[in-house]
Amino acid sequence: MKVGDGHHTSFWYDNWSKHGCLKEALGTRGLIDLGVTDNALVSDVLGRPRRRRRHIVNILNEVENEIELLRMNQDHGDDVALWKQAYGIFAHRFSTKRTWELLRHSHQVCNWSKGIWFTNSTPKYSFLARITVGNRLQTGDGMHMWNGTYFKADSLRTVDELIDPNSGNWIVDKVESLFVEKDAAMILNLKTSRILNDVYIWGFPNSGAYSSKSG
Incomplete structure (x- = not known):
């Protein structure tokens, strides 16, 4: 998330920090250490008077620094959802292709792939041809x-x-x-x-x- 006024960004569950989802990074103990409620928005943390805390754990101090940096550079525009692309880059536009490339495990393209997966091919027949080529078809012989x-x-x-x-x-x-x-x-x-x-x-x-x- 790109934080604007913080009214649409969850402090604990949205990915606005460099540490990702803070609930996963800090756990339940983080609510007590930072003094921020579970359902708080980023705007709640930035908008109310809050004394900075000093922590023994370094990651908590880094989150405190992020809060102070957001407060000093607060943008009163709307929050913007960003979509992850390749190489850790985030963009404003969602791409099905980019998302699929992030989810799947890519392998070297086979030289016979175009003979099975081609434009207007029937998925069922392409799948059967694929497992046949890979000698994975259960024939019962x-x-x-x-x-x-x-x-x-x-x-x-x-x-x-x-x-x-x-x-x-x-x-x-x-x-x-x-x-x-x-x-x-x-x-x-x-x-x-x-x-x-x-x-x-x-x-x-x-x-x-x-x-x-x-x-």
């Missing part, structure tokens, strides 16, 4: 799915490969190595049978049989 569960085996095709043919029980080590802990526990809780064949069961009725009513 190399993964297999069994009943909605992803697992790591390339050779596993049927459930009987997880069951010991002699005992008819699950091969615990194999199940736990192929599936995440939650899914492995659910599989191991299923009962196996060496007599019954696999059958399709309709999950909605208790009987397990499909009907047009339940479907």
Whole structure:
């Protein structure tokens, strides 16, 4: 802020001092040390009689100097909000471009950037092209799915490969190595049978049989 009469500049929360926001620089203790209330404006501090204080902490003395300097050179015009530009320069006009450059982390321009980000490009397609060029597109290749569960085996095709043919029980080590802990526990809780064949069961009725009513 460029202070004029100080009627629109917060003493503690606006960036009028070289130390920035004084509430952040001095903390809550600063209210007591300077004797200025939390909701005070710069005009309140400049307009009322106030005896300068001597402080042990150097930053407090610097703020006192700034207050005295403002009082001696007080401008009775309006306060003006200034916008930060590059290299710590402040200007009267807001620039979206300059603000964006301050917020983002800039990197070297890639030689293929114009092929993805160009005038009238569709942002969604440009984004997909960008992650594809960077080899970050999740294609799911190399993964297999069994009943909605992803697992790591390339050779596993049927459930009987997880069951010991002699005992008819699950091969615990194999199940736990192929599936995440939650899914492995659910599989191991299923009962196996060496007599019954696999059958399709309709999950909605208790009987397990499909009907047009339940479907």
